[in-house]
Structure formats: structure tokens, C-alpha cells
Amino acid sequence: MRVGFIGDVVGKPGRKMLAKYLKQLRKEHGLDCVITNCENASHGFGVTPKNAGELLHSGSDLLTGGNHSWDKKEILEQMDTLPLLRPLNYPDAAPGSGYKMLQIGDKKLAVINLMGHYCMPMCDNPFVKIERFLPGLQKQNPDHIIIDFHAESTAEKQALFYMLRGKVDAVLGTHTHVGTDDLKIDGGSVYISDVGLTGCRDNVLGMESQIAIDRFLQGYGTHFDVPDTCKAIMQMVVFTLEKGCEEAYKLRIYDSGEIQRQEAYRE
Ligand SMILES: [Fe+2]
Ligand SMILES: [Fe+2]
Numbered sequence: 001m002r003v004g005f006i007g008d009v010v011g012k013p014g015r016k017m018l019a020k021y022l023k024q025l026r027k028e029h030g031l032d033c034v035i036t037n038c039e040n041a042s043h044g045f046g047v048t049p050k051n052a053g054e055l056l057h058s059g060s061d062l063l064t065g066g067n068h069s070w071d072k073k074e075i076l077e078q079m080d081t082l083p084l085l086r087p088l089n090y091p092d093a094a095p096g097s098g099y100k101m102l103q104i105g106d107k108k109l110a111v112i113n114l115m116g117h118y119c120m121p122m123c124d125n126p127f128v129k130i131e132r133f134l135p136g137l138q139k140q141n142p143d144h145i146i147i148d149f150h151a152e153s154t155a156e157k158q159a160l161f162y163m164l165r166g167k168v169d170a171v172l173g174t175h176t177h178v179g180t181d182d183l184k185i186d187g188g189s190v191y192i193s194d195v196g197l198t199g200c201r202d203n204v205l206g207m208e209s210q211i212a213i214d215r216f217l218q219g220y221g222t223h224f225d226v227p228d229t230c231k232a233i234m235q236m237v238v239f240t241l242e243k244g245c246e247e248a249y250k251l252r253i254y255d256s257g258e259i260q261r262q263e264a265y266r267e
Contacts, residue, residue, distance in 0.1 A: 001032045001033065001104050001109065001144070002030050002032055002033075003031065003032065003033050003034070003035065003109070003146065003241065004022075004025070004026070004029065004031045004238050005035050005146070005195060005238075006195065006236045007173075007174045007197060007198065008174055008195075008196075009038055009197070010040040010041070010177065010197050010200065010226060011041070011043050011226030012043070013199045013227070013230055014197065014199035014206065015054055015055065017198055017199070017253065018059065018060070018234065019058045021234055021253050022058045022234075023058065025236065029238050031238065032105065033062075033104050034059055034236075035060065035062050036063055037064045038052060038055055038065065038084070039066040039067070039068040039150070040206065041055060042071075044206065045072070045224075046069065046070065046071025046072035046075060047063070047072055047075055049074060052075065056082075062083045062084075062100060062111055063082070063084045063085065064084075064113040065084070065085060065087065065150070066115060066150035066174060066175055067120055077095070080095065080097070084096065085097060085098060086098060087113050088113060088115075088129060088130070089114060089115055089125070090115070090124075098112060099137070109144050109146065110140070110146070111145075111146050111147075111148070112130070112133075112137075112145065112147045112148070114126045114129070114160075115149075115150045116150065116152055116156045116157070116160075116175070117151075118151065118153040119152040120151065126149070126160065134167065134168075143241075144169045145168040146170040147160075147168055147171045148174055149172065149174070150175045152176060154180065154194075157194075158191075158193065161191045164189070166187040166189060168189060169241050169244055169245055170190045170245060171191050172190070172195055173194040173195065175194070176196075177194075177196065177197035177206055179192075179194055179196020179252075180194045183250050183263075183264040184248075184264050184266065185245050185246075185267070186266070186267035190239045190264060192237055195250070198234040199230075199232060200226065200227055200232060201231050201232060207224040207226060207227075208227050211223075212224070231255060235250065235251070235253075236250070236253070237250050238250070238251060239264075247264075249261055249264060
């Protein structure tokens with residue numbers, strides 16, 4: 001099966017890129033399934049039910065989240081009904097689920113959303129949580145397991161990957177909004193520290209640059225905002241799963257329509 005994975009979609013510029021390009025990319029790259037991180041999809045903070053519907057309509061099958069999953073309160077009561085995950089290692093009392101088993105043709109694909117510890121809100125230790133979670137998941141006989149690891153630190157992301165290499169098919173980083181160039185296949189598993197944002201590429205993490213600059217200059221500032229107009233980018237990792245990950249590459253789609261493709265390296 002061939003999977004597309006899109007990192008943090010930031011605001012309307014990000015949603016517009018999916019609406020414009022994703023269905024066409026699904027056809028051209030033969031994608032059986034697309035997973036999209038939506039924690040910043042609604043004006044940079046959380047996702048509303050309407051915007052979640054938009055991302056699904058654009059060609060996403062499942063949405064994942066992160067520390068911003070909770071920002072739009074109206075989504076909370078729909079977390080159990082929409083194809084939408086929040087990190088697995090939040091307290092059990094939090095609404096929603098941290099994993100989902102998708103049926104893709106005759107294959108079962110388990111998708112897990114996990115959040116890092118470093119610079120993140122209070123949550124269970126992701127390493128301990130996933131180690132305890134996987135044996136129960138294996139009993140449901142998934143053909144493949146993918147993890148969206150929503151974390152700040154590249155070292156934390158690499159450590160989780162090396163702990164799970166060969167046990168899961170993919171560890172794909174989200175949260176920093178800055179794409180890294182370390183897409184690789186190692187021990188049958190695919191890894192990237194961060195897929196990078198889909199949204200404004202010419203601003204700070206997809207948000208208005210001047211607000212970020214003011215905050216650093218003054219020590220205080222206004223609420224972050226997504227620019228109305230900007231140069232946009234869409235970033236998606238594509239990978240093929242058979243016996244583990246057999247092929248992987250990353251696409252950078254510019255709002256001009258230009259597409260750059262980067263192949264994964266192999267250890
Ligand atoms: Fe984010
Ligand atoms: Fe985040």
C-alpha cells in the first residue's frame with residue numbers, strides 16, 4: 001500500500017494547498033491513504049469541525065493532532081466521531097483517541113499519534129506509553145503501524161525511532177513546522193524528524209513574521225496570526241509498505257505548481 005503523510009497544516013493558506021493539489025497527487029502517486037496533521041489548521045490554533053471536514057473533503061482519510069488539538073473547543077465533542085486522533089499519551093480523561101485501525105483494501109493499517117516530552121504540555125512518558133501499548137495493538141493483527149510523533153526535539157524523535165525500528169513501519173515527526181532532510185529507510189522502517197508545515201513558507205512557522213520579531217525584540221507581543229497572503233508550500237512524505245517500508249520520498253509542492261521530490265536514503 002502507498003501512504004501519503006502531511007505534516008502540520010497551518011491555517012487557510014495550508015488548507016487551500018490541500019484543496020488545490022491533494023486529489024491530483026493522490027491519483028498521480030497512487031496513494032491508498034492520506035494522513036494529515038491538523039493541529040494548526042484553523043487560523044493556526046486547533047481545528048474546527050468545519051475545517052476538519054474541509055481537510056477530509058480535500059482527500060485526507062485521517063487527521064492527527066498534537067499539543068494544539070484542544071484549542072478549538074467545538075471540536076472536543078466530535079473527537080470520538082470524526083476520523084481524528086489526538087496524542088495517545090494525554091490523560092485518559094481527555095476526549096478522543098490516540099490511535100485508529102484503518103481498513104485499506106484487505107490490509108489493516110494502525111495509525112498512532114504520540115506526543116514528545118521535551119518542551120511540551122504535561123503528558124505520559126511517550127517511550128513508556130508506546131512500549132506498553134504496542135503488545136495490545138499487535139493482538140489486533142495490524143499489517144502495518146505508523147506513528148505521527150509530535151515532538152520538539154530531533155534527539156527525542158530519533159531515540160523513539162531507534163527504539164521502534166523494525167517494530168513499526170513509520171515514525172514521522174511533526175510539530176516544529178520546519179522540514180528536515182533526514183528522510184530514510186532503516187531496518188524496514190521509514191523515518192523523518194519533521195515533515196514540515198503546509199502553509200505560509202515565507203513567514204515564521206507559518207505565522208505572521210512581524211509578531212514573532214516583536215515578541216523577541218520586546219519580550220511581549222500580540223497573539224500569533226496567520227497572514228492573509230503569503231507564498232505557500234505543501235509538504236508530504238510518500239511511502240510504500242509491503243514487508244515494512246520499501247520506498248519513500250518527500251514532495252515539496254509550491255503554490256506555483258512546481259514540485260520538488262527528494263528520495264529517502266537507506267542505512
Ligand atoms: Fe504545529
Ligand atoms: Fe504542535
